[in-house]
Amino acid sequence: MPEGPEIRRAADKIASVLVGKTIETVEFGLPWLKHHEEMLSGSAVVRIETRGKALLTHFDNGLCIYSHNQLYGRWWVVKRDKYPNTRRSLRLALHTNEHSALLFSASTIEVLDEEGIYNHSFLSKIGPDILDTELVWRDIAARLLTQQFKRRSMASLYLDQSFLAGVGNYLRSEILFEAGINPRAKPQELDRKENNKLARSTLSISQRAYETGGITNPPKRVLALKKEGLKRQQFRHAVFGRENRACYNCGEEIIKELISTRRIYWCPLCQY
Secondary structure, three states, X not given: OOOHHHHHHHHHHHHHHHEOOEOOEEXXXXXXXXXXXXXXXXXXXXXXXXXXXXXXXXXXXXXXXXXXXXXXXXEEEEEOOOOOOOOOOEEEEEEXXXXXXXXXXXXXXXXXXXXXXXXXXXOOOOOOEOOOOOOOHHHHHHHHOOOOOOOOOHHHHOOOOOOOEOOOHHHHHHHHHHHOOXXXXXXXXXXXXXXXXXXHHHHHXXXXXXXXXXXXXXXXXXXXXXXXXXXXXXXXXXXXOOOXXXXXXXXXXXXXXXXXXXXXXXXXXXXX
């Protein structure tokens, strides 16, 4: 499933061709949304917003298209009507006079007004967006120690979108490794220094993934691994997907575990 950084990068690309432009034609691939096409066609997009793994397209008539990619959804931005060669099902098409923004395979799409956004079953319950420019590490440090979250294991907490929206499987593993935190530890068990380091790592790893298109290893390590001839999938992460391989920091074998049915990767020496 795409995580917050991937959704934000898709939003940036969509915004570059839609924001400030009139949408000449709106097409929904889901039958129960067809009646919205006429009321949205001819409206202008005023902004594209992400909230975790959800994307909101706001129109100047007060309506908004909410979409969630789930596991298989994917956006394409193309020249007008230049559809990609794919077997995926088209769920949403937004056409300006020059470009088309196309969403394939997503199963969750809704048209909402302001009240609908406020009361939405998912949007009303999620925590701060991990890439919100107003979110600072101190906010995360404080959030970790609230009654709601401080007794949760890190492995569980960091997939809970009510804690931080946009963190998924690979970010969880990479953040906890960067901070040196055991996946089974609880926030209330950390000292102040550990708590602050975790909060800082949460922001820095998420921001790095956004800036690099999903690469969480530090730039110097990536450069060194590239020189060794490694491909992107091999140099992308520090621990995620690297079970039974040597930890870059200590040489210990990386462990892969299933915790609450979700895989997590960690170093038993660095994350004692």
